[in-house]
Amino acid sequence: xxxxxxxxxxxxxxxxxxxxxxxxxxxxxxxxxxxxxxxxxxxxxxxxxxxxxxxxxxxxxxxxxxxxxxxxxxxxxxxxxxxxxxxxxxxxxxxxxxxxxxxxxxxxxxxxxxxxxxxxxxxxxxxxxxxxxxxxxxxxxxxxxxxxxxxxxxxxxxxxxxxxxxxxxxxxxxxxxxxxxxxxxxxxxxxxxxxxxxxxxxxxxxxxxxxxxxxxxxxxxxxxxxxxxxxxxxxxxxxxxxxxxxxxxxxxxxxxxxxxxxxxxxxxxxxxxxxxxxxxxxxxxxxxxxxxxxxxxxxxxxxxxxxxxxxxxxxxxxxxxxxxxxxxxxxxxxxxxxxxxxxxxxxxxxxxxxxxxxxxxxxxxxxxxxxxxxxxxxxxxxxxxxxxxxxxxxxxxxxxxxxxxxxxxxxx
Amino acid sequence: xxxxxxxxxxxxxxxxxxxxxxxxxxxxxxxxxxxxxxxxxxxxxxxxxxxxxxxxxxxxxxxxxxxxxxxxxxxxxxxxxxxxxxxxxxxxxxxxxxxxxxxxxxxxxxxxxxxxxxxxxxxxxxxxxxxxxxxxxxxxxxxxxxxxxxxxxxxxxxxxxxxxxxxxxxxxxxxxxxxxxxxxxxxxxxxxxxxxxxxxxxxxxxxxxxxxxxxxxxxxxxxxxxxxxxxxxxxxxxxxxxxxxxxxxxxxxxxxxxxxxxxxxxx
Numbered sequence: 253x254x255x256x257x258x259x260x261x262x263x264x265x266x267x268x269x270x271x272x273x274x275x276x277x278x279x280x281x282x283x284x285x286x287x288x289x290x291x292x293x294x295x296x297x298x299x300x301x302x303x304x305x306x307x308x309x310x311x312x313x314x315x316x317x318x319x320x321x322x323x324x325x326x327x328x329x330x331x332x333x334x335x336x337x338x339x340x341x342x343x344x345x346x347x348x349x350x351x352x353x354x355x356x357x358x359x360x361x362x363x364x365x366x367x368x369x370x371x372x373x374x375x376x377x378x379x380x381x382x383x384x385x386x387x388x389x390x391x392x393x394x395x396x397x398x399x400x401x402x403x404x405x406x407x408x409x410x411x412x413x414x415x416x417x418x419x420x421x422x423x424x425x426x427x428x429x430x431x432x433x434x435x436x437x438x439x440x441x442x443x444x445x446x447x448x449x450x451x452x453x454x455x456x457x458x459x460x461x462x463x464x465x466x467x468x469x470x471x472x473x474x475x476x477x478x479x480x481x482x483x484x485x486x487x488x489x490x491x492x493x494x495x496x497x498x499x500x501x502x503x504x505x506x507x508x509x510x511x512x513x514x515x516x517x518x519x520x521x522x523x524x525x526x527x528x529x530x531x532x533x534x535x536x537x538x539x540x541x542x543x544x545x546x547x548x549x550x551x552x553x554x555x556x557x558x559x560x561x562x563x564x565x566x567x568x569x570x571x572x573x574x575x576x577x578x579x580x581x582x583x584x585x586x587x588x589x590x591x592x593x594x595x596x597x598x599x600x601x602x603x604x605x606x607x608x609x610x611x612x613x614x615x616x617x618x619x620x621x622x623x624x625x626x627x628x629x630x631x632x633x634x635x636x637x638x639x640x641x642x643x644x645x646x647x648x649x650x651x652x653x654x655x656x657x658x659x660x661x662x663x664x
Numbered sequence: 665x666x667x668x669x670x671x672x673x674x675x676x677x678x679x680x681x682x683x684x685x686x687x688x689x690x691x692x693x694x695x696x697x698x699x700x701x702x703x704x705x706x707x708x709x710x711x712x713x714x715x716x717x718x719x720x721x722x723x724x725x726x727x728x729x730x731x732x733x734x735x736x737x738x739x740x741x742x743x744x745x746x747x748x749x750x751x752x753x754x755x756x757x758x759x760x761x762x763x764x765x766x767x768x769x770x771x772x773x774x775x776x777x778x779x780x781x782x783x784x785x786x787x788x789x790x791x792x793x794x795x796x797x798x799x800x801x802x803x804x805x806x807x808x809x810x811x812x813x814x815x816x817x818x819x820x821x822x823x824x825x826x827x828x829x830x831x832x833x834x835x836x837x838x839x840x841x842x843x844x845x846x847x848x849x850x851x852x853x854x855x856x857x858x859x860x861x862x863x864x865x866x867x868x869x870x871x872x873x874x875x876x877x878x879x880x881x882x883x884x885x886x887x888x889x890x891x892x893x894x895x896x897x898x899x900x901x902x903x904x905x906x907x908x909x910x911x912x913x914x915x916x917x918x919x920x921x922x923x924x925x926x927x928x929x930x931x
Contacts, residue, residue, distance in 0.1 A: 350821065356824075356825035356826060466665070482710070519712055528665065531673050532673040532680070653828055656826075
């Protein structure tokens, strides 16, 4: 079995069966603590009900809400191939910020759609957020097939609507699977009720996905967090992509100063040969380089990120208070933090319909997506999101994060 | 980088972010395996010179082994140790046998922590909690604000994404920072093994029993186990379905189950 676990999120419109699917995945992979399962079974029996997975999840949810008990709600399970972690991402519109926070940690997503109801508002909004977050391993499941008599035509209709919508936001689902989470069809096992479907089950589909690997093959980007002066002056931060080695010529941006790496510093280790993408580490430089938090260290040859004070971005506003043009706000990208202004709001769209709300407007309201021109007070070191996510995504806020954005164009 | 390297790097990143944002910070060290791992990660983050104190909340009812371990390793690691106790409650005779367990925990742990935070004016605390250990923690953020009375308004939390953490805390509250949130119990043990970290011996089986979670002697029960080495502990966790905190008494109070069911509309 693989060492790393794959983190995924289940999103979709409320009541389309997210909890039931989670309950079913846990049950069919034999992942529930026996004491918990027994407890819920007893309650269901005493109420004269069949064991329902949705109920199981509600029960656990309530426990979590009260903060009273413990120990289940570990949403972990495994197949023969690897471990999985289901990230908690509530479906209700009120919890959108929780949904985004959870989804930003995911490496894959299951988008769940009710076969009877079809594509709804939150289906679209959640799908849009997956696209904003750059998630490209997506399984769409058309759930509650038992309620439409496992009808192929109904499945094809919902699938067509969904795939059409998703193509507008550049998501192409890896699989579209008809399931009944309640009955267990095509979640962990094939049943003979949909002989017209010859694709994988949900678990088989998940097993084909890859965990997210740090971008080791891209140009080196070392993002500076801090400079420590204990015995030696150590520039600490994270290698976001590529690899840095002692002897490398390096340039600090935005200043453009260059020097060489004298050594890579790790606690209780001597002669560290390299630090690759994903590594939090420290560097000692040959010459005293004037660097500070927020700087990005690169190799001077090869592709350079932009140093600019103007970017075009898509911004998703998630604060109750709307953003008004002219308001100063912090732009935070990697460890850079600088005051910015939104120079122009080119257009605003509704995240659930993608319908145009207005062009060249003065405000962005909660759950709206805006195409904006941002001017930062000082130049920032950035890339487009499509080129490099780590320097192509940012948040806007003051104490708290109020919007998430991705960079579409540089210098305009 | 392997799985443990990645977990470690993410934690070091978070610890360094926390120290950059808040100089008035401490690491909460319960002396258990998780917070000992956290202290070790702090040592890594700052090249052995942890620039803030380690805080031990002492209820007076901890296992003898815990005190011994604390004294030995805080010295070996050159930690600035602060011990927080609710002297007033202890003088008043509050203890595990003086009433219900929640009151005891509340006075000797929560209140002691509040007093210590107030006294030292900490603006942030590093805690070794993990998402997998406790249901309520599934919703935690890495940087999680608490108000003066420690309330956590989890339904109304700001978004946290792309390692952009809350960077200020107004007023009298403090921020809890959770560098181990993404680890699992098994990750911790595999890391303890890889790094040859010392842990309190209570975690290893004696006479067919061991502790999976340690705290006050009066409220912790061992689980049946033959795992008397780290390798055996890791192997045990590969296969067990018993939850980690099943031996902890304060988690077992289920008085409100019926009300909860009614509230859910099931009865």
